[in-house]
Amino acid sequence: MTIAERLTQARERIARAAERAGRDPNTVRLVAVSKTHPASAIREAYEAGQRDFGENYAQELVRKAESLADLPDLRWHMIGHLQTNKARLVAPLVATVHTVDSPKLAVELGRRALAAGRTINVLVEVNVARDAAKSGCSPDQLGDVLAALREQPALRTRGLMTIPPFTEDPEGARPYFAQLRELRDAHGGAEVLPELSMGMSHDVEVAVEEGATIVRIGTAIFGARPA
Numbered sequence: 001m002t003i004a005e006r007l008t009q010a011r012e013r014i015a016r017a018a019e020r021a022g023r024d025p026n027t028v029r030l031v032a033v034s035k036t037h038p039a040s041a042i043r044e045a046y047e048a049g050q051r052d053f054g055e056n057y058a059q060e061l062v063r064k065a066e067s068l069a070d071l072p073d074l075r076w077h078m079i080g081h082l083q084t085n086k087a088r089l090v091a092p093l094v095a096t097v098h099t100v101d102s103p104k105l106a107v108e109l110g111r112r113a114l115a116a117g118r119t120i121n122v123l124v125e126v127n128v129a130r131d132a133a134k135s136g137c138s139p140d141q142l143g144d145v146l147a148a149l150r151e152q153p154a155l156r157t158r159g160l161m162t163i164p165p166f167t168e169d170p171e172g173a174r175p176y177f178a179q180l181r182e183l184r185d186a187h188g189g190a191e192v193l194p195e196l197s198m199g200m201s202h203d204v205e206v207a208v209e210e211g212a213t214i215v216r217i218g219t220a221i222f223g224a225r226p227a
Contacts, residue, residue: 003041004048006221007032010204014215017208028208031077033200033218035060036225039067045221046071054098054216056080058089065093079161079197079216081135087112096121098161098197098216101137103148110152119154123161123197123214128179131165139183146187159195159213160184170203177210 015025034042035056042053042064054077055061061076068074075095082090082099090097091112100106100122113120124145127136137145142160149157160183164176177198184193199207201220208215219225 003044003221006223007045007048007050010201010217010220013204013220014208017205020205021209023208027213029214031079031197031214031216032221033079033216034064034222035080035218037218037222039064041222042068042074043071046074051075052077052095054079054218058082058086061093062089077216082109084108091118091120092116094120096123096158098123098214099125099135100145100149101125101127101135102141103144106145106148106152106155110149110155113152113154119156121158122149122155123159123195124149124157125161125163126180126183128162128176128183129165134163134165136162139179142183142187157193159193159197161197161214163200164198164203166202170206173199173203174206174210177207177212181211 014028018025018028031052031054032045032050033054051073052075057080065076076093078090078094078097084105087109097120125136126142127134127138130138149155160180162180164173180196180198195213196211197214199212199215201217204215204217
């Protein structure tokens with residue numbers, strides 16, 4: 001199956017889930033997660049109409065952005081943990097960073113965006129499961145991170161992101177997606193934080209049913225990651 005065919009399947013999954021939830025499928029943005037896949041695979045997805053691509057590692061994003069610089073409306077999303085000292089690498093390139101998780105990172109990314117003359121959309125990654133193996137601020141730290149972001153003129157705070165613990169049954173993710181939505185509602189609601197980035201290949205339908213506005217799908221589009 002081609003990447004274009006898999007993209008169509010992914011979009012159909014999103015549309016069916018949105019319709020079940022009484023939502024307009026156009027309110028859910030698909031980010032194709034291209035980490036470890038070659039630039040040629042991204043180009044193939046681009047030719048099939050995909051514009052939003054997610055990378056986990058700063059250096060890999062920079063390399064791919066350079067080799068795909070001829071695709072003018074391609075939008076890069078940083079979806080992996082971002083170390084403060086790597087903010088300088090992604091600030092000139094990314095449309096959105098999904099993984100701001102501390103006031104320190106908010107300040108550094110804001111400084112680098114300002115220096116690059118850019119405005120970057122940001123989401124706060126929240127570790128709703130309080131899983132020690134995962135990045136993200138704890139729910140009780142969210143207010144401090146949001147406050148730090150409000151002080152950064154070159155950053156536009158758009159919402160929240162989470163990665164739930166993996167369970168074989170996609171339904172296992174539902175409580176964590178619901179918690180992220182409830183956290184958003186406790187911090188100003190959709191008017192203040194319109195985006196919820198949650199859901200991947202395994203559990204995208206559950207995420208859409210729980211209110212995701214951005215889903216991050218890799219394997220179902222690009223296949224298994226290269227060894």
